[in-house]
Amino acid sequence: MKAIAIVGKKKTGKTTMGLALVKKLTEKGYKVGVLKHSHHGFDGAEGADTEEYKKIASCVAAYSPSESFVSWKQERTVQDLVPLMNADVIVMEGGNKVGWLPRVIMVREDNDDKEFYPELALKQIPACSPENPPSDELLEELADLVMDKGFILPGLNCGACGREFCMDFVADIIAGKARVSGCQAMKTQMSVTCNGVELGFNPFVADMLSAGITAMLKQLKGYVPGDIEITIKN
Ligand code: SF4
Numbered sequence: 304m305k306a307i308a309i310v311g312k313k314k315t316g317k318t319t320m321g322l323a324l325v326k327k328l329t330e331k332g333y334k335v336g337v338l339k340h341s342h343h344g345f346d347g348a349e350g351a352d353t354e355e356y357k358k359i360a361s362c363v364a365a366y367s368p369s370e371s372f373v374s375w376k377q378e379r380t381v382q383d384l385v386p387l388m389n390a391d392v393i394v395m396e397g398g399n400k401v402g403w404l405p406r407v408i409m410v411r412e413d414n415d416d417k418e419f420y421p422e423l424a425l426k427q428i429p430a431c432s433p434e435n436p437p438s439d440e441l442l443e444e445l446a447d448l449v450m451d452k453g454f455i456l457p458g459l460n461c462g463a464c465g466r467e468f469c470m471d472f473v474a475d476i477i478a479g480k481a482r483v484s485g486c487q488a489m490k491t492q493m494s495v496t497c498n499g500v501e502l503g504f505n506p507f508v509a510d511m512l513s514a515g516i517t518a519m520l521k522q523l524k525g526y527v528p529g530d531i532e533i534t535i536k537n
Contacts, residue, residue: 318352325360336362344369382458386497392449402470403458405477407445422474425452454483457503463487 309317309324321337328335337360341349344367355464356363357374358422371389380401381401391474395404408419412429421427425448431437437445454476456469464487467473474480484490491509494515495502504512516533 318355322355322359329361334361336360336364339363339365340366341365343367367439380458381396381455382503385455386500386502389498389500392453393455394449401458401523402468402473403456405453405473407448420470420474423470423477425477456483457488458486459503459505461488461505461507463506 309321311317325335325337337356338348339353339356343349345353345365349367353363355363358374362373362375365371381395381398381403393404395401402420402423405425406419406423408416408421408424408427409430410416410427412496416424416427426445428437428441428445456472458469460468464472464481464485467474471487472481472486476483486503487506488509489501489502491504491506491513493504493509493513495504517531520531
């Protein structure tokens with residue numbers, strides 16, 4: 304990968320030059336990623352500069368002592384993003400068609416929940432607004448609910464659990480007919496974690512990979528049968 308930094312004192316036009324160079328490289332057909340550093344966070348001018356880069360670069364990563372983020376211009380999958388999040392619990396807003404995790408459905412008195420897959424819902428809750436915020440009692444209840452019953456599946460739709468789609472498996476978990484541990488993609492003989500988050504594997508792919516890696520390691524001096532741990536530092 305090619306890379307270059309644009310440095311200089313304040314008011315020397317670093318952003319102007321950076322934006323122009325990104326534009327030029329993009330015009331030449333390159334996919335350009337931007338790395339933006341700030342000592343002061345991304346409010347004000349630094350945030351505005353970053354927004355300008357986001358308009359033209361294919362990917363912008365920004366970091367400061369108080370905040371870091373990555374922004375891609377195209378849609379990325381949930382599977383791509385979750386391993387980057389390093390969180391105890393994920394709260395997803397929206398994503399009605401994403402059926403790999405349970406949901407709560409917000410409803411008004413005059414609408415129904417049919418289009419929001421009620422079979423995937425742990426609970427329906429009343430609509431709220433800044434003027435009519437949720438009660439602390441409800442928030443306590445939801446926090447307990449997500450820590451007790453929340454989960455996320457690999458979303459492979461591999462069919463190894465006997466359901467065509469992960470969504471059907473989630474519905475069965477909600478209905479008490481299945482357990483999260485029944486997802487075959489999460490219990491193959493091979494496991495891979497990325498930034499501490501375990502990735503899901505199609506069992507067939509996992510078997511192929513583990514057989515290939517084991518065959519290669521068998522050639523190495525010191526190999527003995529047993530659990531194998533490989534760490535790739537990035
Ligand atoms: S085994 Fe897991 S990943 Fe595969 S379809 Fe079933 S729930 Fe989805």
